[in-house]
Amino acid sequence: MLEIKCPYCGKRSQNEFSYGGDGNIKRPPLGEEINTKDWDDFVYFRDNPRGKHTELWHHASGCRQWFKASRDTATHEIFATCKMNEDFNV
Amino acid sequence: MLTQKGRGLGLKMTDINVSALHFDHKLGLFGDYESKSNIIKISEVKDLTIVQIAKFKKSQVNIDQIKIDNLSLPISYPEVSHNNNLRILWTGPDTWICVSQNSSTLDEIKKYCNDNDFGITDLSHSRAVVQIQGDQSIDVLKKGSPFNFNQDNFSVNNSANTSYNGINVMIDYLNDNPKTFNIYSLRSFGGSFYHSITDSALEYGYEGI
Incomplete structure (x- = not known):
């Protein structure tokens, strides 16, 4: 099971999330x-x-918030997530 | 509106309004309950006052200073502010759900949260609430939800929004001994959710009360 760290709720299963497109x-x-x-x-x-x-x-x-994620499209590794008004701290 | 099914059973309009699971919840013993002493108990929780509070983005109000029935609004997941009358659940940033059996709660909330800073919505009739109680209730929840129910992540007086077999639910951990959870689903999903959770409970045996 892939886990994604929601900036508000912490680590949750990917089942709770929806992809929202390119963040750039x-x-x-x-x-x-x-x-x-x-x-x-x-x-x-x-x-x-x-x-x-x-x-x-x-x-x-979950909390029904949008957020940004930095992800590798080949390996699915998620490097970082952050709130919409923040920048990645990586 | 009273359904054809409701008319046939001689129900009044008020009966339908009060219970979201009127045609679904069955009393009795089900599943593998024989020769077991502490089986799961499943019940419908009715007549709750459920109010959503959403702070407006433009509002400058300091949340720490808001007290409803002497309870502060929790500022992050997964805490629940609670006393004997009221539970305040954090459901997202600047969004809370207040649950009470006292019908005057809405007026109480409006006293402390004014219209310029908060959107107050009465959701009392928009949720189906199932209570599951018993030592194995957490196993039933684990069967349908991807949420991490381990004790270091979720303990008594915590709440979480998650999904149960694809149905969005809000889980409120009420008590540790015996383990008791109130699970809120959207009213129109109530029947599906009830069947989903009772189906998962058959393996352990449960009593509908």
Whole structure:
């Protein structure tokens, strides 16, 4: 069983969590003219790296909070997790 | 709304409102109970006042200064603030569930948590609550939940949000001797949850009370 450390609840089973996508995506700035390619990149296109990846996860069956996780997509090792307003301390 | 099934049994509207497990909970002995003395007891807990308190993000209120019935709001998982009348469970950052058998609890909470800083929601009719009691109750919980129930991680007067056979539940550890847990599921999942937990308990034998 894979365990994920929720920044609020501590280590819990992966069954309690939902994957929430790439954690590196930045929304185009508000109030500016955005070209179609930038919108496409933001909405549709994602990198699919092999190795260390920053992701969003949701503790859906627990405290229902979103958080960031640094995970290896090849080995599934989770290096660190942190709250959304924090940076990884690794 | 009273169902066709309810009308056939001559039930009143109030009967349906009070019990979330009216058509599911059965009294008696079930499973492998013969020649065992301390079998598990499973019951439905009814007539609870369940209130959610959520602090608004913009609020500047200091949580340490809020006291409800002389209880402070727990600031982190898995602590439960409790006295004889009230239990306050931490369910997430700045979110709590208050459980009481006293119907005036909602007014009491509103006295100390004002509308500008907190969202107060009465969830009394939105949960099905099952109580499981007995030395092997923890084994029944372990069969369906991925949560770590070992003593160093979860002890009496702790609570946890987790899942039981895929159903989201909130588990409140009430007592250690005998081991007693209140398990809250969403009301509409109550029937499925009840069948799920009683099915797990058959192996040990249980008494529906």
